[in-house]
Amino acid sequence: MRLPTNRIEKACSPTDPAAATGVGRRLSSSIFALVFAIGVAAPASAQNRGDCRGQQPTGWSLRIAPESEPGTPMVVTGRVLAADGVTPVAGATVFVFQTDDAGYYSPGGMDESNARLCGLVLTDGDGRYRFETVRPGHYATGGPPAHVHYRVWGPGISRQSFTLNFEGDPLLGARGRDAGANPTWATIRPISPDAEGVLRVVRDLRLR
Numbered sequence: 101m102r103l104p105t106n107r108i109e110k111a112c113s114p115t116d117p118a119a120a121t122g123v124g125r126r127l128s129s130s131i132f133a134l135v136f137a138i139g140v141a142a143p144a145s146a147q148n149r150g151d152c153r154g155q156q157p158t159g160w161s162l163r164i165a166p167e168s169e170p171g172t173p174m175v176v177t178g179r180v181l182a183a184d185g186v187t188p189v190a191g192a193t194v195f196v197f198q199t200d201d202a203g204y205y206s207p208g209g210m211d212e213s214n215a216r217l218c219g220l221v222l223t224d225g226d227g228r229y230r231f232e233t234v235r236p237g238h239y240a241t242g243g244p245p246a247h248v249h250y251r252v253w254g255p256g257i258s259r260q261s262f263t264l265n266f267e268g269d270p271l272l273g274a275r276g277r278d279a280g281a282n283p284t285w286a287t288i289r290p291i292s293p294d295a296e297g298v299l300r301v302v303r304d305l306r307l308r
């Protein structure tokens with residue numbers, strides 16, 4: 101169940117005129133209780149804060165797009181590595197968000213701050229993460245090459261941003277060729293289907 105976030109925040113706002121009345125206070129309290137009970141409160145700048153509809157990371161692998169999601173299935177794997185590019189980092193939170201196959205962040209819209217396809221995982225003891233999704237489409241409104249956004253943070257790790265682009269994307273121009281020759285932590289990564297037609301991508305994240 102997903103509540104309309106903007107309505108929740110408006111109703112809970114101390115500037116809401118309804119809150120000045122007893123009815124308003126009781127209503128606001130009830131909404132607060134409901135929000136905390138079902139754990140779906142999301143701040144307006146959810147993506148900047150690393151929030152995906154109140155989700156908490158619990159494992160290193162996660163499906164972020166339902167099996168019924170339109171588009172080409174894609175599995176992204178990788179590791180979080182220390183600045184030396186070798187040492188795996190365990191227990192890091194990896195937050196990802198992306199457009200859907202049609203190039204929208206939100207249903208029929210471009211609300212990147214509340215992307216529908218998002219998720220959080222925790223790297224395992226070998227620094228690994230994995231998520232199942234669909235290949236993101238180019239922005240429906242035109243713009244950059246197709247991409248997945250990352251935010252990574254954790255104990256002793258300041259919040260850092262990364263991007264995944266796909267080799268061969270025509271919007272990358274010449275930069276989109278020969279990505280396979282680059283280190284695994286490069287932004288542009290090779291993408292190819294496995295025997296079942298699921299696109300496979302490896303994107304390591306080297307901390308700065």
Ligand SMILES: [Fe+2]
Pocket residue numbers: 212247249
């Ligand atoms: Fe984006």
